[in-house]
Amino acid sequence: MNASSLAKAVVDGILTGGVYALMAAGLTLIFGVMDIINIAQGALIVLGAYMSYVLSVHLGIDLFLGLFITIPAFFALGVFIEWAFMRRLHERDRTAMSILVTYAVAIIIEGVLSVIFGVDYLQLHASYTDSTFHVFGFYLPYIYVFGFLLAVALLGALYWILYRTHFGRGVRGSLQNRIAAELIGVNVNRVRAVSVGIGVAVTAAGGMLFGATNAFNPSSGYDLISRLLSIVILAGLGSIGGALVAALFMVTLEDVVAVVWSPVWATLVYYASLIVVLSFRPGGLFGKAAVRAQ
């Protein structure tokens, strides 16, 4: 270990952490508005990676330009999933049932992808994924920086929607108290549909960035969803700002442990830190444990 590899780990961690923050924000938004844990988020990210793959390899569309197609498509997919599956769950034990329903959606996505693409690993390629630049004594592919910037831009857009628009006020109202929001005239069904749409739409971007920085196959979603769930649970379910902090913290921690100790045990530290934090704060770091208690 030396200073340069440690610096690389920290920079890597922060840049990748930004992308995880984006994906986790979608997950926690869906939970906050609907009390639904969307296990399919991981599979949707993988689906996003495959969509970008198809667009770039078969149609020759640039990865970033392709997002103008995939993000709206995923928004529509999210609205459909909300309408078809989530809305039908009963208020009571909705969280538990949602885990099962969205897990089923994840399996179906995995099955469809395996049938179409097979189980071999793929990776997205473009000029900026293969060329690197020199910084702090190590080489970094451009995609990490571009991906981080895209994640920041999308998170900024999410922030703007949530805090600067009328619709966002409705979402935040529904996050705080669903019944009260309904009483003062928020169209909760529309808020839910659009929130899930947004939560799923960010996975299109997340999937492209994941696919450009990692090799993926149809079952990569399991690893992703367990990481994302760890992040949002550590942050406290429903806390979007917390998810950003937790994502940066966890991913950087993992990367640093990989350098300082061993890459093999880095994942262990990742999950162990979740268990340690939850042992002391069962509601997560920024969670409203008492409010959401069942």
Added chain:
Amino acid sequence: MSARWSVRALLVAIGIAVLGLFPLVFSNPTTTSIAEFTLIFMVAASAWNMFSGSSGYIALGHAVYFGCGAYALALLANHLGFAAGWGVFALVPVAGIVAGLIAIPTGLIALRARRHTFVVITIAFMFIFQLAASNLAFTGGTSGLQPPTPLWSVKAYNDNFYYVTAVVLVVTVTLAWLVRRSRFGLQLLAIRDDEERARGLGVRVARIKLTAYVLSAIPVGMVGGIYAYFLGQIFPQFAFDPLFDLSIALMAFIGGLGTLAGPLLGALVLEALQQYFTVQYGASQAYLIIYGALFLAVVLLLPRGVIPSAQELIERWRVRASAPGSEPEEPGRAGDVVKTAGVR
């Protein structure tokens, strides 16, 4: 009341007879091998349901105990120099006990959290154990372990494993039945329905939950051991498999969460179907689509599972047959269970 009991006794007798006679009637090794895997999952789903179905805490990390049982059996058989054969089956209860012991600390940590956080912690445990098994020296890393393989003929091999697993199944279902009938089982149901109120009424919530959790881990560890011995090898990704967690939950849900027969029916249908698909169409992933679609259909259309829905249907039919528009005179115990399920 007594009529219902005799119907149940008859069903149990038929079930045990089918269980006992199956390998005699269907002696094809492919079929008995499918049956063996099905039995393993019937035990696991039944045990999982004993905790998750009764308490309402959905655990998605029981693969931890399956894997620990598998590794415990393989390690003990290899290091204690067990000759391949019937002797190794003596280690099956030991595998269950090891799994139970591991369930104590993991359960203590996971059960501190509320329901949806609990789910995620159990998933995290699953990945931690999978990672540990892939990287520790004594578990053989990613190449796994090979317990001794008995030199039986194919037919004897499958039959012996089948009957051992059948015994474990009968023990597990009996245990689940005893739990359901006991005061302990009622306390679990109270926790499922309203944990705060149960606590207020004097139920020792933490202790009850942990006991049920450990109890449900033991049979899963036992079939984990059988699984390792049956396959003759065990790898981290098969021992600690996220799909295993999902499968047993799905089986219990399809059959009817919290019922005795539900997980058995669910495992019987799903595992047999999946094994059949694998045998018929090779290692194709297409079954995932069917699996997921079936799951969705059941959760959305029969949210309480097949058995409770069927029970309700029979109940309604019976009421209509006896006296139109009147309630059943004495709902009895089974009726109570149906009603509780209906409120959920």
